[in-house]
Amino acid sequence: MSQKPLEELNACTQADFVAALANIFEYSPWVAEQAFAARPFAGVNALFAAMKTAVEHAPENLRLALIKSHPDLADKTKRADELTAESSAEQNSVGLDRLSDAEYEAFERVNNAYRAKFGFPYIVCVRRHTRDSILSNFEQRLPNDAATETSASIAEICRIAKRDSLEEAIEALSRRVPYIAVKLGPRGSVVQAGGKRYAAAPVAVAAVDTIGAGDSFNAGFLLSWLRGLPLDECARAGNITGALSTQRPGGTEAFRDHEFMDRFLKQHGFPISTLELQAE
Numbered sequence: 288m289s290q291k292p293l294e295e296l297n298a299c300t301q302a303d304f305v306a307a308l309a310n311i312f313e314y315s316p317w318v319a320e321q322a323f324a325a326r327p328f329a330g331v332n333a334l335f336a337a338m339k340t341a342v343e344h345a346p347e348n349l350r351l352a353l354i355k356s357h358p359d360l361a362d363k364t365k366r367a368d369e370l371t372a373e374s375s376a377e378q379n380s381v382g383l384d385r386l387s388d389a390e391y392e393a394f395e396r397v398n399n400a401y402r403a404k405f406g407f408p409y410i411v412c413v414r415r416h417t418r419d420s421i422l423s424n425f426e427q428r429l430p431n432d433a434a435t436e437t438s439a440s441i442a443e444i445c446r447i448a449k450r451d452s453l454e455e456a457i458e459a460l461s462r463r464v465p466y467i468a469v470k471l472g473p474r475g476s477v478v479q480a481g482g483k484r485y486a487a488a489p490v491a492v493a494a495v496d497t498i499g500a501g502d503s504f505n506a507g508f509l510l511s512w513l514r515g516l517p518l519d520e521c522a523r524a525g526n527i528t529g530a531l532s533t534q535r536p537g538g539t540e541a542f543r544d545h546e547f548m549d550r551f552l553k554q555h556g557f558p559i560s561t562l563e564l565q566a567e
Contacts, residue, residue: 293334297327311338311448314356317349318342339445354407354440360421361386361394382418390418397425404429405436412446468522470504470529472497476522487522490530490555499538504529511558520558527555 296304301323308319321341328334342353361383386394401409411424428436457467457479467479475489494500507528511521531551535541542548 293328293331296334308338312342312353312444315349315353317345318353321345335449338448342441342445350437350441351407353444354410354437357408357410357444359394359398359402359408360411360413361391361398383413386418393422397422397429401425401429405433407440410440410443410447412443415446466518468508468525470501470525472500476504476508476526478518478522480518485519485522487519487526490526492530492533494533496536497533499532500529502538503532503542507557514559516558523556524558527552527557530555 296307299307301320304323304326305316305319308322309316312318318338318341322334322337325337325340328337342350345353383394398409409425409428411421413421416424428439431439453469457469457477461467461479461481465480468476469478470476471489473489476487478485478487504525506525508521508525511524512518516524531541531548532538533541534547534551535544541551
């Protein structure tokens with residue numbers, strides 16, 4: 288949902304919180320402003336639930352403004368700088384940027400019919416559809432009354448804002464950034480680079496304290512990446528340093544015991560020798 292870790296979102300100012308989450312709901316920073324009061328959040332799901340509650344309980348004028356902030360689907364007249372990155376990625380995910388002239392005309396007809404009747408754009412979570420099923424859904428919803436379509440639009444907006452699974456999140460982010468590394472705890476880690484996926488098996492240890500394991504994973508991964516190692520090796524290195532950090536209380540104590548650290552890294556095949564590290 289955000290590039291800031293949840294711990295930072297729980298601790299930052301309202302201005303920083305809103306800046307980080309402003310476009311989770313299209314051009315509607317007021318959603319994040321209202322969710323701010325519900326901190327701290329135990330997890331991302333709790334954060335999203337607070338934002339969804341803010342939308343669902345907002346005054347009618349704000350809900351309508353949120354609906355109207357969304358673009359028409361497959362609108363060739365909409366300039367790229369008028370769409371958020373999220374909207375562009377959402378529409379492009381099912382090829383709405385690559386329609387034939389006939390397909391554009393079909394979308395334009397239903398967009399115009401829907402907007403003429405309800406006064407706001409047709410909204411659907413396109414990643415749950417194909418181009419054909421979107422057009423079919425248009426036809427199914429057009430006979431509804433305005434109140435039904437307002438509720439349906441808000442429900443679709445919430446589906447658009449939420450990524451329901453790790454796979455959806457990786458897919459969405461991979462369209463915007465070249466590399467994605469995800470630490471999966473006892474399931475190891477995965478790295479996505481374009482259309483390629485790399486998986487690294489977990490390091491089996493009995494954890495003493497998991498505080499700092501994520502930061503330690505990042506350290507091992509980034510060190511290996513800066514050395515030019517393959518991405519699967521970077522992920523494996525991150526798993527090793529993440530596991531190492533769990534072997535002592537606190538986030539860094541395992542790294543302070545140099546003898547233990549050296550033995551652990553060698554045992555699990557860390558791709559960079561400790562002698563090489565000490566030389567730096």
